[in-house]
Amino acid sequence: MKSATIIGSGIIGLTSAIALQEAGFRVKIIAKEPFQKSLSNKVGAIWFPFEIAPKEKTNTWATNSYIRYLQDLPFPSGVSMIPFINAYIEGSNTDWRQQLPPGTVREAKKKELPNGIAQALYAEVPLVEPGIYLPFLFNQFLTNGGQFELKKISSLKELAELGQLVVNCTGLGAKELCHDKELYPIRGQILRCEKLDSISFADPTKKGALRYVINRSSDTIIGGTDYEHDWNPEVDPKDTTLILNRLKDSGISEAPKILDELVGLRPKRTAVRFEFDEDHLHVFHNYGHGGAGYTVAWGCALELAEVLKGGIKMVGKGTDQSRRENSF
Template identity: 35%
Template sequence: MNGGKNDVIVVGGGVIGLTTALVLAESGHRVGMWTRDPLGRTTSAVAGALVWPYRIEPARQVGAWLERSLSHYERLARRPDETGVRIVPGLMKDTSPAGLGSWAARVPGLREARADELPAGVGQALRAAVPLIDMPVYLRYLKERLRAAGGTVERRSVTGFEEPAALAPVVVDCTGIGARVLVADASLYPVRGQVVVVENPGIDEWFVASVPGSTDTTYVLPQPYGVLLGGTATDHSWDLRPDPAEAEAIVARCARIHPALAGARVLEHRVGLRPARPRVRLEAVPLPGGARLVHNYGHGGAGVTVAWGCAEDAARLALE
């Protein structure tokens, strides 16, 4: 331990930053987390938060991160009211078990759905019970647990990493799409996602249909606050304004799976920017002056899915 206030400063307050800061703090290190946005305004707060890989590479590492994250989520699901984590059954359309990787063996009961379990018009789907997370509750839980471990949380923006590096020997970059400017990473780009939250007409299982390369996806995710309906995946769009026409199309797609959704009262519109990259950037580099900078960003649409596995690897890099 050094004589300063912090051993590590984590920059970024979404699920990646919070989880990384928590792993470090619970390992006995003095950790400060700097976040530009309050929890409710991070991209993580908008997430549908079904634990399943989406728009993230490389597949082999993703599988290992996912398996380790699953172990954490399964434990947290024992206290759903406190953590926001529940294990929920559902259907993943047009997906083969063979294409999932070794992590699928960690999912209890994952199998081909029977014909009588499929919605009208759906020819094939996998059935599985996986973590589905109420992100506002979960982010508050992580923040409280971080503080209980001695970590501090500060609303603070940065224009570079020299400022935190002057206050701690290790800085962890969990800035998501912000890293495009902070480290001039032109390979990082936003994938805009829009969702609609409606009152729940009685849906208790999730459904996801995603066509690779399409800007439109269909997902129905029952949450305690309503049903989250999605979605869109528009590459290179920075627009955070909800589009009424897109919202109408989202509800229409989801209503083809669950007709009761057609008349459900709309509660909220949300838009977030997934931080996509050809592969997750998880590496340590030296900073001028001797500090160590650990990058942990570029998780695409699967930040929640791999958060714990990536946080553990980032913590190891931070403390080498």
């Protein structure tokens, strides 16, 4: 049986690990912290292609993730389908709607639009509740024979020495690990509140003025911020006020009761790094998913499994699906 080591315990690492197990690999996860402390445990986690490139690959990954989430609906997994309004303007990526089942997506009606949104798509999309879904995945990983080790990896050389096949799913940590100049944070601050009586929506059309409402089973996530190159991990009271004002401007007059304030640093890159390392040919990189980790995680993981079991042989560099022979 082939073996693989995954570095990172967030949604990208866990889905990659399980996809490889399903492809016949023996898998170990090494991470500097458990999934409970990862960025993936903080986010709203709705199926929503946000701040991620390249568009063509993103749409395919997002579609395959959508299909995979449907398989988890019958289980107590934290996955559900909810109505969601996604605002767009000229130049927005809306091509993903063509790849979903017929009737899944339609233009939102004017009466459905929150204040300040001129046009949007209305769709039934997967909502993933991290507090339920991440333990669901981790238990599945262990049940499949997976091993987990808490350990900080400090260099690409150290990472490359971990095994015959290593997959780097370290998110923003790859900036230091790989000296990746293209990788940078998009700081997101959100409010976890008592559940609101409103439709879930997102308006990413104004740079620096992201706003969204995500209604979950027992609470609501209200966001947010999208500050590029901002490394501040602390809650800013000014951003809390800003988020609440945007909520009010959206036409939701109900003042939410705040349960928690959270900050996460999304790992943004000019394009997702989904490729073999040039110098360490047994290392595969899978990071830089911006604010769309949950949206594309399963799509990336399933393609990763195809690549590593030999179904696809990559021979170049980058996410353009050039091919390179490998010896796995």
